Amino acid sequence: MKDVYILGIETSCDETSISIVKNGETDIATSILTQINTHASFGGVVPEIASRLHSENITLVLEDLLNKTDLTINDIDAIAVTYAPGLLGSLLVGLEFAKTLSLVYKKPLIKVHHIAGHIYANNLEKKLDFPLLALIVSGGHSELVLMKKDYDFEVLGKTLDDAVGEVYDKVAKVLDLPYPGGPNIEKYALKGKNTYSLPKSVLNDELNFSFSGLKSAVINLVHNEKQKKKEINKYNLAASFQEVAIEQLVRKTKIAIMKTNVKRLIIAGGVSANQYLRKEMEKLAKEYNIKLSVPSMKYCTDNATMIAAAAYPLYLKKEFSELNINAKSTDKLFEEKIN
Amino acid sequence: MNTIFISTFNQKVIIGILKNEILLLKEEITSNKSHSISLIPTIEKVLTITKTKLNDLNEIIIINGPGSFTGVRLGVTVAKTLSYTLKIKIKTITSIEAIAISSNADKKIVIIPDSKGKYLGIFNNNKLIKEINYLNNIDYNLLIKNYKNYKIIESEYLDIPKIVLYLKDKKSINPHSVKPMYIKKIEVLNGK
Numbered sequence: 001m002k003d004v005y006i007l008g009i010e011t012s013c014d015e016t017s018i019s020i021v022k023n024g025e026t027d028i029a030t031s032i033l034t035q036i037n038t039h040a041s042f043g044g045v046v047p048e049i050a051s052r053l054h055s056e057n058i059t060l061v062l063e064d065l066l067n068k069t070d071l072t073i074n075d076i077d078a079i080a081v082t083y084a085p086g087l088l089g090s091l092l093v094g095l096e097f098a099k100t101l102s103l104v105y106k107k108p109l110i111k112v113h114h115i116a117g118h119i120y121a122n123n124l125e126k127k128l129d130f131p132l133l134a135l136i137v138s139g140g141h142s143e144l145v146l147m148k149k150d151y152d153f154e155v156l157g158k159t160l161d162d163a164v165g166e167v168y169d170k171v172a173k174v175l176d177l178p179y180p181g182g183p184n185i186e187k188y189a190l191k192g193k194n195t196y197s198l199p200k201s202v203l204n205d206e207l208n209f210s211f212s213g214l215k216s217a218v219i220n221l222v223h224n225e226k227q228k229k230k231e232i233n234k235y236n237l238a239a240s241f242q243e244v245a246i247e248q249l250v251r252k253t254k255i256a257i258m259k260t261n262v263k264r265l266i267i268a269g270g271v272s273a274n275q276y277l278r279k280e281m282e283k284l285a286k287e288y289n290i291k292l293s294v295p296s297m298k299y300c301t302d303n304a305t306m307i308a309a310a311a312y313p314l315y316l317k318k319e320f321s322e323l324n325i326n327a328k329s330t331d332k333l334f335e336e337k338i339n
Numbered sequence: 340m341n342t343i344f345i346s347t348f349n350q351k352v353i354i355g356i357l358k359n360e361i362l363l364l365k366e367e368i369t370s371n372k373s374h375s376i377s378l379i380p381t382i383e384k385v386l387t388i389t390k391t392k393l394n395d396l397n398e399i400i401i402i403n404g405p406g407s408f409t410g411v412r413l414g415v416t417v418a419k420t421l422s423y424t425l426k427i428k429i430k431t432i433t434s435i436e437a438i439a440i441s442s443n444a445d446k447k448i449v450i451i452p453d454s455k456g457k458y459l460g461i462f463n464n465n466k467l468i469k470e471i472n473y474l475n476n477i478d479y480n481l482l483i484k485n486y487k488n489y490k491i492i493e494s495e496y497l498d499i500p501k502i503v504l505y506l507k508d509k510k511s512i513n514p515h516s517v518k519p520m521y522i523k524k525i526e527v528l529n530g531k
Contacts, residue, residue: 049527051409
């Protein structure tokens with residue numbers, strides 16, 4: 001079969017990224033421009049500034065990408081772009097850019113869900129092997145999903161309140177850790193010990209997650225200690241929080257493994273970069289003789305490589321989009337059929 | 340000389356195709372929702388109707404604001420991407436100046452309102468006498484008292500051939516450096 005080259009575009013948050021991927025699994029060239037330093041001075045991503053920078057930089061990012069490869073856009077088979085979910089203004093810049101390329105080079109347009117991108121980031125490491133269990137963990141997602149084939153998602157469990165990445169960011173804020181909060185919690189936790197007693201979620205709901213109780217416990221603890229004029233050991237609190245949060249992810253994944261008897265497990269989403277989560281999942285995989293696949297660190301944060309990879313199965317199915325599609329700040333990747 | 344004209348700064352998407360400064364076709368879509376739905380399809384449509392191939396285009400003219408932040412940004416993104424990929428000239432003009440050129444009055448104040456105030460430019464014989472500015476409605480009402488003999492232009496009408504002719508001798512710019520003109524500061528930057 002002829003090789004398929006897909007140009008992916010990702011602008012859903014604060015990274016402007018364009019990439020070319022061969023057959024959904026080989027990263028030919030990738031360019032990423034991060035705005036993280038700009039947003040850090042505001043303590044978080046400012047949507048209007050993010051949109052402005054995407055628009056200012058996107059043709060420069062394309063030029064940088066094309067300088068990294070002998071391929072031209074004429075050699076590309078399709079243009080893939082993140083259409084949802086994310087910051088609407090930012091998504092729109094990438095989407096209009098993608099449509100313009102599609103128009104100029106007469107290439108089909110493929111719209112990709114950002115979370116599908118995180119799942120298919122695993123394909124860049126090792127080809128997805130079905131059936132598999134996917135633990136999706138990011139700032140907007142905490143889900144356990146059973147995939148029997150490409151783009152077939154059966155939600156086994158999801159968070160009933162906050163996403164795990166969201167809680168990481170909120171705890172970082174309470175502890176006055178700099179932006180980005182999640183990765184900084186992990187750094188602090190490395191230097192600390194689990195000394196604070198925080199509540200484990202005791203949901204009867206077997207495969208669903210809940211993180212709001214843990215979040216509230218941390219917030220209350222910090223407030224109480226402040227009122228008592230006691231100093232918080234940020235390192236120990238970060239370690240205590242992380243241990244309880246990850247324990248829940250591991251415990252629910254374990255139940256899902258036992259229930260489904262599936263022998264392959266992948267982790268996807270921004271939180272999959274968390275080393276403690278990776279270590280705990282490796283232990284679990286070993287215990288149950290499961291093949292574990294995690295995206296390499298460079299594909300854990302937002303990037304266009306994973307978008308081009310996720311577009312490949314859609315390209316094979318000829319799931320192309322018209323040039324009048326719109327971006328969406330929220331959109332479901334899958335229908336929720338909770339057992 | 341084939342020119343494509345793109346305007347997206349207000350609730351309208353306007354695309355014009357000109358041959359040697361003569362307007363062949365103008366398509367105007369009023370969208371209450373996102374320009375994203377209509378922008379590229381409208382460009383495609385005017386090219387098809389006028390039998391103009393993308394590779395036949397020599398020049399792009401884009402109104403780079405001020406106006407709707409998102410609207411301007413989408414137009415600018417599409418225009419600079421067309422210019423960069425097709426390797427053709429791109430020229431920008433502000434919405435305020437484009438409206439001023441389209442009106443015959445000698446002394447005029449061109450305004451583009453939004454929910455809290457107005458973008459405005461004050462003109463003598465199509466020359467801006469002050470930088471384009473954004474004023475809240477109270478400051479605006481105070482200001483116009485000093486310009487009693489000036490005509491207020493609020494129609495946002497664009498005479499495309501006149502605008503293209505006006506830009507004829509103006510230099511084109513590098514597509515990478517084409518930026519929207521927002522004028523108005525966003526709230527988070529106030530005090531920075």
